[in-house]
Amino acid sequence: MINSPTSTNDSEALDRPRDSGPLGAAVLAGIATAIVVAIWFAFYLFVFIPRAVP
Amino acid sequence: MPDDPHSPSADARRAARAEAQWTVFAIVVIVVVAALTAFAGIHYATMPQGLVETANPSALHLDGEFVESNLGSAIESDGSVTVRALGQQYSFTPQCILVPAATPLTIRAASADVIHGLLIEGTNVNVMLVPGYISVITARFEQPGEHLMPCQEFCSVGHEGMWGKVRVIDKAAFADLAAKNRRLSCVE
Numbered sequence: 001m002i003n004s005p006t007s008t009n010d011s012e013a014l015d016r017p018r019d020s021g022p023l024g025a026a027v028l029a030g031i032a033t034a035i036v037v038a039i040w041f042a043f044y045l046f047v048f049i050p051r052a053v054p
Numbered sequence: 055m056p057d058d059p060h061s062p063s064a065d066a067r068r069a070a071r072a073e074a075q076w077t078v079f080a081i082v083v084i085v086v087v088a089a090l091t092a093f094a095g096i097h098y099a100t101m102p103q104g105l106v107e108t109a110n111p112s113a114l115h116l117d118g119e120f121v122e123s124n125l126g127s128a129i130e131s132d133g134s135v136t137v138r139a140l141g142q143q144y145s146f147t148p149q150c151i152l153v154p155a156a157t158p159l160t161i162r163a164a165s166a167d168v169i170h171g172l173l174i175e176g177t178n179v180n181v182m183l184v185p186g187y188i189s190v191i192t193a194r195f196e197q198p199g200e201h202l203m204p205c206q207e208f209c210s211v212g213h214e215g216m217w218g219k220v221r222v223i224d225k226a227a228f229a230d231l232a233a234k235n236r237r238l239s240c241v242e
Contacts, residue, residue: 015060021068026076037083044090051178052099053158053194 098192100178107188109164114140120164126237127152129229134158138237141170141183141205144212148239151203151220154228159193171207174220182207195222 058064094100114120120140126148127137135157140147142165153159163172165183173180174193181189195201205216221240231238 019060019068022072026072029076030079033079033083037087040087044094048094048178049097049099051176052094052097053178053192 101192103190105190107190108186109188111164111166111185114164114166119162122147124237126239127228127232128237129232134160135228137161137163139163139172139218140166141172141209141216142166143168143209144205144216146172146203146205146216146218148241149218150240150242151218152228152231152238152240153195153220153222154225155195155198155222156225157194157228159195161189161191161193163189168209169207170205170209170216173204173206175202175204177201180206195220198222198224 095102109118109120115122119138125138125140127135129135135153137151137153137159139151139161141163161172161179161181163181163183164187165185167185169185170183171181172183172189172191177193177195179191179193181191183189199222201220201222203218203220205213209216219240228238
């Protein structure tokens with residue numbers, strides 16, 4: 001339930017994600033950056049380079 | 055307590071480490087993109103102009119290679135074709151550029167007034183025309199066809215109406231026309 005009282009003696013469980021560092025943020029930012037870089041590569045390899053004039 | 059994994063200083067260390075890792079990742083992305091940009095130059099997907107050439111924009115119509123009778127496409131002695139064009143508010147001259155297929159082209163263009171942009175749709179040709187300078191770019195069309203050539207640099211109120219086209223025709227047909235005319239265009 002949303003308003004259920006939180007356990008006050010469960011601080012170890014609350015600390016666990018904090019101990020692993022900002023992993024979720026890194027995954028989210030990594031996926032977003034990977035999408036942008038993948039689109040850049042797609043244009044570079046499939047549009048820009050094939051139009052080269054040697 | 056420096057050894058407490060939940061202390062504020064331990065949190066700060068974790069944050070600093072994550073930030074350092076992300077910085078390395080960002081640097082790797084930037085270096086890869088920069089290297090591929092350099093490769094584009096080596097591979098001639100795009101190449102900065104090697105030589106700066108100037109032309110007086112107020113006298114383009116009076117003297118030099120951009121006088122009206124010299125605009126258009128001309129066959130050079132090595133078989134390549136040189137295209138000379140002008141941009142001015144709000145048109146290109148010639149409005150329709152005629153070029154042969156499967157032939158190396160050198161486009162030389164200048165602006166008679168403000169900054170314009172010459173972009174040929176479907177190619178990497180995309181160059182600014184800066185008053186006072188001659189823009190030179192190479193191109194090659196393998197197939198006959200037509201390409202739009204809009205001005206890609208906002209040049210004031212009539213900018214959206216400033217566009218020309220490039221008509222690519224068969225190489226032999228172009229040679230026939232070139233035998234009869236000193237400069238070619240497809241302006242009707």
